[in-house]
Structure formats: C-alpha cells, structure tokens
Amino acid sequence: xxxxxxxxxxxxxxxxxxxxxxxxxxxxxxxxxxxxxxxxxxxxxxxxxxxxxxxxxxxxxxxxxxxxxxxxxxxxxxxxxxxxxxxxxxxxxxxxxxxxxxxxxxxxxxxxxxxxxxxxxxxxxxxxxxxxxxxxxxxxxxxxxxxxxxxxxxxxxxxxxxxxxxxxxxxxxxxxxxxxxxxxxxxxxxxxxxxxxxxxxxxxxxxxxxxxxxxxxxxxxxxxxxxxxxxxxxxxxxxxxxxxxxxxxxxxxxxxxxxxxxxxxxxxxxxxxxxxxxxxxxxxxxxxxxxxxxxxxxxxxxxxxxxxxxxxxxxxxxxxxxxxxxxxxxxxxxxxxxxxxxxxxxxxxxxxxxxxxxxxxxxxxx
Amino acid sequence: xxxxxxxxxxxxxxxxxxxxxxxxxxxxxxxxxxxxxxxxxxxxxxxxxxxxxxxxxxxxxxxxxxxxxxxxxxxxxxxxxxxxxxxxxxxxxxxxxxxxxxxxxxxxxxxxxxxxxxxxxxxxxxxxxxxxxxxxxxxxxxxxxxxxxxxxxxxxxxxxxxxxxxxxxxxxxxxxxxxxxxxxxxxxxxxxxxxxxxxxxxxxxxxxxxxxxxxxxxxxxxxxxxxxxxxxxxxxxxxxxxxxxxxxxxxxxxxxxxxxxxxxxxxxxxxxxxxxxxxxxxxxxxxxxxxxxxxxxxxxxxxxxxxxxxxxxxxxxxxxxxxxxxxxxxxxxxxxxxxxxxxxxxxxxxxxxxxxxxxxxxxxxx
DNA sequence: CTTATAAATGTGCTCGAGCACATTTTTTAT
DNA sequence: ATAAAAAATGTGCTCGAGCACATTTATAAG
Numbered sequence: 001x002x003x004x005x006x007x008x009x010x011x012x013x014x015x016x017x018x019x020x021x022x023x024x025x026x027x028x029x030x031x032x033x034x035x036x037x038x039x040x041x042x043x044x045x046x047x048x049x050x051x052x053x054x055x056x057x058x059x060x061x062x063x064x065x066x067x068x069x070x071x072x073x074x075x076x077x078x079x080x081x082x083x084x085x086x087x088x089x090x091x092x093x094x095x096x097x098x099x100x101x102x103x104x105x106x107x108x109x110x111x112x113x114x115x116x117x118x119x120x121x122x123x124x125x126x127x128x129x130x131x132x133x134x135x136x137x138x139x140x141x142x143x144x145x146x147x148x149x150x151x152x153x154x155x156x157x158x159x160x161x162x163x164x165x166x167x168x169x170x171x172x173x174x175x176x177x178x179x180x181x182x183x184x185x186x187x188x189x190x191x192x193x194x195x196x197x198x199x200x201x202x203x204x205x206x207x208x209x210x211x212x213x214x215x216x217x218x219x220x221x222x223x224x225x226x227x228x229x230x231x232x233x234x235x236x237x238x239x240x241x242x243x244x245x246x247x248x249x250x251x252x253x254x255x256x257x258x259x260x261x262x263x264x265x266x267x268x269x270x271x272x273x274x275x276x277x278x279x280x281x282x283x284x285x286x287x288x289x290x291x292x293x294x295x296x297x298x299x300x301x302x303x304x305x306x307x308x309x310x311x312x313x314x315x316x317x318x319x320x321x322x323x324x325x326x327x328x329x330x331x332x333x334x335x336x337x338x339x340x341x342x343x344x345x346x347x348x349x350x351x352x353x354x355x356x357x358x359x360x361x362x363x364x365x366x
Numbered sequence: 367x368x369x370x371x372x373x374x375x376x377x378x379x380x381x382x383x384x385x386x387x388x389x390x391x392x393x394x395x396x397x398x399x400x401x402x403x404x405x406x407x408x409x410x411x412x413x414x415x416x417x418x419x420x421x422x423x424x425x426x427x428x429x430x431x432x433x434x435x436x437x438x439x440x441x442x443x444x445x446x447x448x449x450x451x452x453x454x455x456x457x458x459x460x461x462x463x464x465x466x467x468x469x470x471x472x473x474x475x476x477x478x479x480x481x482x483x484x485x486x487x488x489x490x491x492x493x494x495x496x497x498x499x500x501x502x503x504x505x506x507x508x509x510x511x512x513x514x515x516x517x518x519x520x521x522x523x524x525x526x527x528x529x530x531x532x533x534x535x536x537x538x539x540x541x542x543x544x545x546x547x548x549x550x551x552x553x554x555x556x557x558x559x560x561x562x563x564x565x566x567x568x569x570x571x572x573x574x575x576x577x578x579x580x581x582x583x584x585x586x587x588x589x590x591x592x593x594x595x596x597x598x599x600x601x602x603x604x605x606x607x608x609x610x611x612x613x614x615x616x617x618x619x620x621x622x623x624x625x626x627x628x629x630x631x632x633x634x635x636x637x638x639x640x641x642x643x644x645x646x647x648x649x650x651x652x653x654x655x656x657x658x659x660x661x662x663x664x665x666x667x668x669x670x671x672x673x674x675x676x677x678x679x680x681x682x683x684x685x686x687x688x689x690x691x692x693x694x695x696x697x698x699x700x701x702x703x704x705x706x707x708x709x710x711x712x713x714x715x716x717x718x719x720x721x722x723x724x725x726x727x728x729x730x731x732x
Numbered sequence: 733c734t735t736a737t738a739a740a741t742g743t744g745c746t747c748g749a750g751c752a753c754a755t756t757t758t759t760t761a762t
Numbered sequence: 763a764t765a766a767a768a769a770a771t772g773t774g775c776t777c778g779a780g781c782a783c784a785t786t787t788a789t790a791a792g
Contacts, residue, residue, distance in 0.1 A: 020476060022748055033772045038750065048758095048770060067476040069435045070748035074777040110386060110433040110778095186728065193724040200567055200682070200722075233724070316566065351728045354720040356566075358559040358599070362552065362717045388778055399742045404780065412740060414788095436778035440747040476748090 021062050030055045041066070068340055075112045079338045081331065082135045083115065084145035086122035092303050093279045093323060094122075094146075100328035108335050115331065116140075125149050132156045142166040142334040144327070147174045150221060166337060168344060170330040171323060172222045181344040183329045185321050187222065190352045191229025191275075194298045197317045197354065198273040199234070199242070201296035208234075208273035210246045213261070213280040223277040230275055242273075262287050272296070281318075285309035302355065302363060311357045320353035320363060387428050396421045407432070434706055441478045445704045447697065448501045449481065450511035452488035458669050459645045459689060460488075460512075466694035474701050481697065482506075491515050498522045508532040508700040510693070513540045516587060532703065534710060536696040537689060538588045547710040549695045551687050553588065556718045557595025557641075560664045563683045563720065564639040565600070565608070567662035574600075574639035576612045579627070579646040589643035596641055608639075628653050638662065647684075651675035668721065668729060677723045686719035686729060 023041075027034040032051050039047050040055040041064075047055075058064075083101055088094040098117070105115050118135055121127035128149050135143060136159060143160060147153030147169050154174060160167045169182040198208060210230055212223050227246065234242055249264060251257035265287055273296045276284055281299025285306075288297070291313045298317045299306065309315040329348065336342040355363060389407075393400040398417050405413050406421040407430075413421075424430075449467055454460040464483070471481050484501055487493035494515050501509060502525060509526060513519030513535050520540060526533045535548040564574060576596055578589050593612065600608055615630060617623035631653055639662045642650055647665025651672075654663070657679045664683045665672065675681040695714065702708040721729060 023750090024748075034749085035751085035772055036770080039771090042750085044751095046770060051770080065475065066750095067748055069439055069476055070777090071750080072777090073435055073439065073748080074750065076777085109431065110435055189724065189728065193722070196722055196724045349728060351719070352725040353717070354722065354725060356559065356562055356720065358555065358562045359718040359720060362555065362715060389780090390778075400779085401742055401781085402740080405741090408780085410781095414740060417740080432780095433778055436747090437780080438747090439778080440780065442747085 020067070021064055022067070026055065026058050026062065026064060030058050072111050072339060075339075078112045078114055079142065079335070080138070080140040081113065081115050081142040081144060081334055082118055082138065082140045083327065083331070084118050084120065084132060084135055084143060085327070086146060086148060087119035089119075091122050091279075093301055096322075096324035097327040100324035100326070101331060103324075104328050104331035104335070107332075108339075111335070111339055113335055113338070122148055125152055128152055136160070136163070136165070139163065140165065141338060142168070144168050144170060144330045144334060146171045148172060148222075150174050166334060166344070168330050168334050170326040171321070173347075175221075179346070181333060181346055181348075183326050183333065183345075183348040184350065185352055186349045187225035188229035188232070189349075190300075190319050190321075191226035191231075191277075192233040193229075193352050193354065194226070194275045194317075194319060195230045195233030197298050198275060198296045199237070201316065202242075202273050203294075205241055205243070206272045207270045208242055208244045208275070209268065209271045210244060211264075211274055211276045211284065212246070212248045212250075213257070213276060213278065213283055214250060226275075226277045257283060258287070274298070276300070279303050279306065281315060282306050282309055285314045288314055302360065307360055307364070310355065310360055313357065316356070318355040318360070320355050322350055322353065325350060386433070387430055388433070392421065392424055392428065392430060396424050438477050438705060441705075444478045444480055445508065445701070446480050446482070446504070446506040447508040447510060447700055448484055448504065448506045449693065449697070450484050450486065450498060450501055450509060451693070452512060452514060453485035455485075457488050457645075459667055462688075462690035463693040466690035466692070467697060469690075470694050470697035470701070473698075474705075477701070477705055479701055479704070488514055491518055494518055502526070502529065502531070505529065506531065507704060508534070510534050510536060510696045510700060512537045514538060516540050532700060532710070534696050534700050536692040537687070539713075541587075545712070547699060547712055547714075549692050549699065549711075549714040550716065551718055552715045553591035554595035554598070555715075556666075556685050556687075557592035557597075557643075558599040559595075559718050559720065560592070560641045560683075560685060561596045561599030563664050564641060564662045565603070567682065568608075568639050569660070571607055571609070572638045573636045574608055574610045574641070575634065575637045576610060577630075577640055577642045577650065578612070578614045579623070579642060579644065579649055580616060592641075592643045623649065624653070640664070642666070645669050645672065647681060648672050648675055651680045654680055668726065673726055673730070676721065676726055679723065682722070684721040684726070686721050688716055688719065691716060 023034045023037050027037045030037065030051070032055065036047055036051055037055055039045065040052055041059070085097055086094045088098060101115060101117060118131050120131040129152055132145075132152075143165060145153070145156075145167060147157070154176060157167060157176070157179070167180055169179065171184045173179070173182045173184060202208070210227050212227075231244060234244060247264060249257065249260050251260055261283055272294055274284065276297075276299035279299070279301035281297070282303065282305035285297065286309070296316050297314065298319070299315060300319050301321055302318060306315060306318055310318055333344050333348075337344050353363065389400045389403050393403045396403065396417070398421065402413055402417055403421055405411065406418055407425070451463055452460050454464060467481060467483060484497050486497040495518055498511075498518075502522075509531060511519070511533060513523070520542060523533060523542070523545070533546055535545065537550050539545070539548045539550060568574070576593050578593075597610060600610060613630060615623065615626050617626055627649055638660055640650065642663075642665040645665070645667035647663070648669065648671035651663065652675070662682045663680065664685070665681060666685050666687060668684060668686055672681060672684055676684055699710050703710050719729065
C-alpha cells in the first residue's frame with residue numbers, strides 16, 4: 001500500500017519535471033492568449049511591452065522549445081535544395097555521396113523538402129560553370145556544393161550571396177573566411193596522419209615520396225594541403241632524418257598515365273614510402289610488383305579497387321574521407337537550418353579514419 | 367515566355383511525382399472513408415474483403431508511408447526506457463555513454479519518450495542483480511543494458527522476455543542467439559586489428575604480450591574474444607614467427623595493481639609488443655620508462671589518461687570502441703521500434719576506429 | 733416481412749504551432 | 763465627448779494520423 005503511494009508520487013514528480021510546455025501552457029501562465037505568445041516568439045510585433053516582457057521572461061525560465069513535430073505539420077512551403085557535385089561516372093570517389101543524399105531524402109521525406117542532384121564534370125571547369133548557372137536559374141532555397149574549382153566556385157558563391165540563397169560546402173573548402181559553412185576533413189591534419197603511419201612503419205633514413213596523381217592538375221589546393229600536413233609532421237621530428245620528394249604524375253588519358261606511373265616506379269627503386277594524396281592510389285598499386293614488407297604505401301578513400309589492394313597487402317593504409325557522410329551531414333545542416341532555423345556550423349571536421357586490411361570491412365557496410 | 371511555361375511545367379511534374387499521399391488521398395482513390403483505410407493499415411479488422419483488397423492494393427502501389435510527424439503528434443502514451451549500465455564513477459570508460467544518452471533524450475524530447483539511467487557497480491555482481499531487479503519492478507517499456515556479467519544478464523533477459531519487455535544490449539554481447547538485439551564492436555575482429563598494427567610495427571621474431579588488466583577478472587569473455595582475434599591474426603600468417611604470451615594482471619586495489627604491473631615490466635624486458643585488451647592500458651603506460659621506437663603498445667579506448675600517453679608517444683595506437691555512439695544508437699533503435707515500429711536490428715557492428723596521436727583530436731569533439 | 737444482431741463504414745474530435753482574421757482596447761484627432 | 767484610427771489581443775481554423783463513437787448496411791432469427 002505504502003509502496004503503491006510511493007510509486008504514484010514518483011510518477012507525479014516525473015510528469016511534473018518532464019512537463020513539455022506548449023504555447024497554450026505559456027499563454028495560460030502569462031495570462032494572455034496563445035496568439036500573443038506566438039507573436040512574442042516570432043517577434044512579429046503588435047505586442048504591448050508589458051505582455052512582451054511577461055511572456056519572454058516565462059519563455060526563458062521554462063526554456064521553451066517548440067515541438068518540431070507540430071511545427072512542420074502544416075508547413076506549406078517546400079524547401080528546394082540542389083546538390084552540385086562531380087559526376088560519379090567520371091570519378092568513382094563521388095559514388096557514396098549518392099547514398100548519403102538518398103539517406104537524407106528518405107529521412108526528411110515528410111518534412112516538405114525536395115532535394116535534387118546536379119552533376120558536373122570534374123575535369124572541366126566549363127561544365128561546372130554551366131551546371132552551377134543552371135542551378136542558380138532554378139533559384140532553389142539552398143545549395144550544397146563541392147567547390148572543386150576554387151576560382152569558379154568563389155564566383156558562384158558570391159552570386160548565391162547576392163541572391164540570398166543559402167549554401168553549404170563539402171569535401172573541399174575554399175580560402176574565404178566569410179564562407180557560410182563547410183563539412184569535410186581537415187586535410188592538413190589528414191596529411192599528418194598519413195605521415196605518422198609511414199614514419200612508424202619505416203626505418204630511419206628511408207626515402208619517401210609524396211605523389212600527386214591526376215588527369216589534369218586541377219583540384220590542386222586539396223592535394224597540396226595534404227602534402228603540407230605530411231611535410232609538417234616530418235619537420236616536427238627532431239632526431240630522425242627522412243628524404244621526402246614530391247612527384248606530380250599528370251596525364252591526359254589513362255594509357256598515358258599508366259606509362260607515366262610505370263616509368264616512375266622503374267626509375268625510383270629507392271623509394272620505400274609513398275603517400276598518394278588522392279583516391280588514385282590504385283593506379284600506383286596496380287603496377288607494384290611483389291609485396292615488400294619493408295615498404296609502406298598510404299593513400300586515400302575506400303574505392304573498391306583501393307580496397308582490393310589494401311586487402312592483398314599492396315596498400316598498407318587508406319585514409320577514409322567518408323564522402324557519404326559529408327554529403328549527408330551537409331544536407332542535414334541545410335535542412336535543419338530551413339526547418340528549425342538552427343544556425344549552420346561554420347566548419348565541421350569529420351574524424352580522420354585510418355583503414356587497414358583488418359578494419360576495412362567494418363567501414364564498408366555502414 | 368516559353369521558358370516561363372517550361373518552368374511551370376517542371377514544377378508541376380515535380381509536384382506530381384513527389385506527391386506525398388495521405389490517408390485521405392488513399393481513401394478518396396479507393397472510394398472509402400479514412401477510417402476504413404486506417405483499419406486496413408493497422409489490421410484492425412472490421413473491413414469487408416472487397417474494401418480491404420482495394421485499399422491494400424493502393425497502399426502497395428503508392429508505397430504509402432505514414433507521416434511520422436503527424437503520427438506522433440497525438441501520441442498520449444509515454445514510452446519509458448531504462449538504461450542499465452556500469453557506474454561511470456567506478457570506471458571512466460562509461461562516461462561518454464552519458465553524453466550519448468543525453469543526445470538521444472534531446473533528440474526525442476517531443477516524441478513522448480522518457481529515458482532513465484540506472485547505474486550498477488561493474489565490480490559487483492550483486493549490485494547488478496539489485497539494480498536490474500529494481501528496473502524490472504518499474505516495468506518500463508524498454509531496457510538498454512550492458513550485459514557485463516554474462517550469467518546474471520542471461521537470467522535478467524529471460525525475465526524481460528517473460529514479462530514482454532523489449533530489451534537491447536550494447537558494448538558486450540552474450541552468447542545466446544535468440545537475443546533481441548546488440549550494438550557494439552566485433553571484438554574478435556578488433557583483436558585482429560590490434561594484431562596487424564603490432565605486426566606491421568615490429569621486426570620479425572619479436573616477443574609479444576597479450577595483457578589482461580583488471581581489478582577482478584570479471585568481464586572475461588569480452589577480453590578473451592579480443593585475444594582470440596589477436597591470436598587468429600598471427601596464426602594466419604605463414605612465414606613470420608612471433609612469440610605471443612598471455613598475462614593476466616589482476617588485483618584487488620589499485621596500489622596492489624601498480625606493484626603487479628611494475629613487477630611484470632621489470633621481469634619481462636624482452637617484450638617489444640603489447641596488446642592490452644581494455645581501457646586500463648594507461649596503468650601500463652604510466653610505468654614504462656623511456657619511449658622506445660622499437661616498441662609497439664596497443665590498447666583500447668579514448669580515456670583522457672590513455673590519450674595523454676598516446677600523444678606523448680608511449681602508447682602507439684588505441685582502438686576506439688565508441689561507447690557514446692553505442693549507447694546513442696541502442697536508444698535510437700529502441701525508440702524507433704516503439705514509435706515507428708521499425709524492427710530492431712539483431713546485430714549492429716560499429717566501425718573499428720584506429721587512433722594514433724595525429725587523428726585522436728578529430729575523434730574527441732564529435 | 734419485421735426485428736434483432738452483427739458487420740462494415742463514416743464522422744469528428746485530438747494533438748501543437750502557426751497564421752489569418754475577428755474582436756477588443758487604447759490612443760489620437762476633431 | 764465622440765468618432766475614427768491604431769494598437770493590442772483573442773479566436774478558430776489548418777496540417778495528418780489515430781481512435782472513439784455514430785451511423786449505415788448486411789445477415790440471421792423469429
């Protein structure tokens with residue numbers, strides 16, 4: 001019996017403390033109507049100073065948070081967001097982004113959000129200019145984009161700002177402080193991570209190569225930032241001396257590149273550590289002959305080809321940039337900005353995941 | 367002008383294809399009332415075969431998904447979930463779980479969910495029995511728990527099943543196939559990851575130690591599973607030969623343990639690789655004298671003490687079990703089960719994060 | 733064929749926020 | 763003092779799902 005009363009009491013206390021206040025509750029407490037409370041919350045004016053003070057004091061005290069469920073129930077407006085990213089057909093690195101985008105679409109299906117994907121050719125600035133102009137002509141509410149081409153992206157962003165269109169960047173950032181928001185990896189730091197992995201795996205005085213592979217040498221800052229971090233790590237070391245050389249393997253078509261890489265490997269047998277600054281590491285791995293335990297090859301991204309060489313032991317480590325999550329989070333930030341007017345984070349750095357042949361499978365299915 | 371018409375047309379097509387069907391729409395299409403549609407959706411019966419077929423055909427065709435926003439708006443029921451986990455005061459490993467739980471609470475604040483934390487002493491089976499019994503007496507709708515003590519947890523789970531209380535496990539699993547659900551790391555595989563990290567960092571024929579440190583030797587399966595994976599990795603190697611020994615450093619109080627560890631280190635100077643199977647690795651690291659680049663020390667978890675030794679170079683790698691995310695995801699699964707009757711995943715393995723001194727900071731703030 | 737009973741179907745309210753519009757109160761002008 | 767204008771406040775409907783209850787239709791019994 002006593003226990004029963006005690007339980008009732010606990011339930012009461014619980015309900016009391018967990019009370020979720022509604023506009024109606026606050027109206028009652030302040031002795032006004034819910035219309036007035038609504039006007040205070042949204043600063044719509046037409047409220048006497050007296051009522052305003054009383055209500056806003058209550059709002060603060062109670063830490064009122066509107067019920068997001070009810071808030072969006074009526075929501076007539078459909079927010080249109082365009083995602084401007086490199087065509088995954090042209091560069092497989094971008095494939096997982098599609099999944100991330102689809103996930104966000106699914107999650108916000110009933111929240112009055114429409115998301116459209118727009119691809120541009122990552123090897124063609126013109127394509128970016130064309131597609132970005134097309135996006136702007138549709139005047140969406142928000143734009144999530146990969147600013148692969150620095151200069152052109154800056155122009156585009158300025159147009160967005162002029163038109164008052166919200167935007168958010170992912171994967172690569174651009175050097176402009178007033179940028180509205182960015183989600184991606186700290187590239188400098190990821191270079192340091194690669195450096196430590198190689199450093200700890202090699203003997204002293206080993207010869208190490210930083211290798212930039214790409215069809216055309218665009219997207220330079222992205223890869224250079226990684227190199228900076230890589231070199232900074234080795235500069236910070238005191239005792240050890242390593243020789244670090246940078247190689248740029250550019251090309252116009254893949255046959256050409258194959259030859260270039262092959263020639264590079266043949267003419268540099270002394271190299272025992274290699275840091276490839278993008279997902280093209282499989283091109284290098286494909287041409288390495290036997291697996292040498294004295295060697296350490298580190299690159300980026302979980303492309304299926306890279307994963308194959310990782311599992312076979314040719315590649316020692318991959319750094320995971322998680323493009324899927326980048327795209328997903330970028331969308332979530334934009335959507336929550338529109339729907340719940342949360343403020344967009346200026347820079348969100350994702351974890352720098354270190355992948356070897358033993359943990360790779362645990363990253364592939366999520 | 368033509369462009370204008372084209373734009374209108376596109377908007378129309380868009381709205382048409384993205385049409386979110388409501389119960390009302392379906393009722394209209396099927397020529398019945400929304401009440402009937404509702405009865406079909408929830409299999410409440412009292413529907414003629416004719417109407418049932420017509421409606422369910424439409425539901426399938428349209429791939430109707432109820433608006434989760436509206437669905438929970440009314441929701442009178444408050445789902446009560448209790449989280450049963452080791453007291454973070456007694457073992458700091460569990461601290462991040464609190465954040466994960468708070469995050470879930472915040473996220474589902476307005477969805478009619480109440481979450482309560484219940485701690486037990488991880489060094490005292492009795493405490494678990496007492497606290498778990500207390501939880502059951504409250505008869506919550508769901509329970510998220512860490513089955514630290516295998517046998518006792520099994521008994522508890524059986525009681526849950528008898529009472530029809532939903533439950534979900536995290537961090538450690540128990541050997542029982544019919545278990546309702548588990549989120550955590552694949553411990554065997556994480557042992558393999560640790561093994562590869564040590565393997566690649568050491569010379570051939572190095573002497574390696576698997577070290578189990580704990581106040582009392584409970585939680586055995588957890589650590590043993592890691593050791594199994596560790597040894598399996600080395601067994602799979604063909605050429606290389608490594609000597610691997612297991613040491614159990616138990617103790618009753620921390621002074622005692624310090625001595626034990628010290629004695630262990632002094633009497634085993636030949637060991638160059640060490641794999642500590644839990645977060646207690648800082649106890650070992652604290653007693654290692656100079657940093658030896660020929661040495662490789664690998665352990666678990668981002669306790670602040672472990673992170674300090676990782677940054678200073680005494681510890682080479684930590685494997686991150688992400689207890690925060692485990693707790694968070696466990697709750698999300700339970701809540702979505704109640705709210706949207708999603709089915710609970712039977713086993714959800716989280717990524718096995720490899721942490722070194724360069725990427726550790728990118729894991730700490732998220 | 734009528735009435736009783738069961739089965740099937742429809743109606744209308746609820747939840748909380750938001751907003752248009754109706755109503756009341758206050759201020760200003762004549 | 764009174765009417766007109768302006769400011770402040772209140773009211774009532776909307777959104778979609780869910781559910782109790784009202785109503786209609788079909789079936790069985792007398």
